Amino acid sequence: xxxxxxxxxxxxxxxxxxxxxxxxxxxxxxxxxxxxxxxxxxxxxxxxxxxxxxxxxxxxxxxxxxxxxxxxxxxxxxxxxxxxxxxxxxxxxxxxxxxxxxxxxxxxxxxxxxxxxxxxxxxx
Numbered sequence: 112x113x114x115x116x117x118x119x120x121x122x123x124x125x126x127x128x129x130x131x132x133x134x135x136x137x138x139x140x141x142x143x144x145x146x147x148x149x150x151x152x153x154x155x156x157x158x159x160x161x162x163x164x165x166x167x168x169x170x171x172x173x174x175x176x177x178x179x180x181x182x183x184x185x186x187x188x189x190x191x192x193x194x195x196x197x198x199x200x201x202x203x204x205x206x207x208x209x210x211x212x213x214x215x216x217x218x219x220x221x222x223x224x225x226x227x228x229x230x231x232x233x234x235x
Contacts, residue, residue, distance in 0.1 A: 113190040113206035117172035122146040122159035127206065128188040131157060134195055147192065147200060157194055172210040 113127030124146055131140040146159040150168035153160045162168075193201040208217035 132193045
């Protein structure tokens with residue numbers, strides 16, 4: 112099962128079968144475990160480089176209202192992370208979202224949408 116953990120004041124911890132894809136649809140990486148930037152300040156986007164620790168990024172990862180699952184047509188095991196120029200990551204596929212404080216906030220199923228917790232008071 113693909114799992115995204117929205118860490119408090121830090122990155123998205125992603126585990127499972129993950130594809131990192133350009134906006135044009137080119138697969139640039141395949142991962143089974145990775146940490147994706149939420150603060151927008153990483154010099155190694157989409158990956159976290161720890162910049163959130165020095166830039167004052169604050170976001171508890173508290174859940175927003177859940178979007179309704181949709182069938183994306185993607186294979187069962189793939190979570191596709193699509194890069195956008197100066198924007199949030201787009202997530203497509205089957206995954207569940209968790210936070211340390213709230214536990215499971217979005218059950219597994221077909222999902223698509225913007226990165227959970229990708230906005231904060233320090234985001235542009």
